[in-house]
Amino acid sequence: MTSRIARTSCATLALALAFCLGTGTALAFDLYEHNGSLVRLTERNGLVTISYQNPKSSLRKLGVRNGTVLFTGRFKGRGLAGTAYVFRKGCQPAPYDVAGPATGGGSIYLSGAAPVRARGSCAVTGYSERSGNARLVFDAFQGDD
Structure with missing residues (x-):
């Protein structure tokens, strides 16, 4: 049985190699923790x-369900750029532009007003870089062994 550290190291190496080889599209992780x-x-x-995949209870109260899209975009250099969404009960998701790095260590940082x-x-009514939604952090989910 492989240890979590060994799996993480291999996944990190795979992502780093993808970026070094210029493909930038190989993903080392598919599950992330976010807020x-x-x-x-x-x-x-x-x-x-x-x-x-499993929204926290405060988001479920807003109507966010499994499968609700939080971000769509593309790789841009060594990071991601695209559209994120803010949710409010009874409202359509509000889109906004975000961009930021995807680290080889399993974290993604996106920001935008x-x-x-x-x-x-x-x-x-406007856009703010001081909003709690202006910075999105995703950390690779390590799971339980």
């Missing part, structure tokens, strides 16, 4: 999608 939720990262024909909604409304 108390479990998300799945998939890549198909260059399109990267991050969707909720996030939508600000009017109080009690679905209307987006």
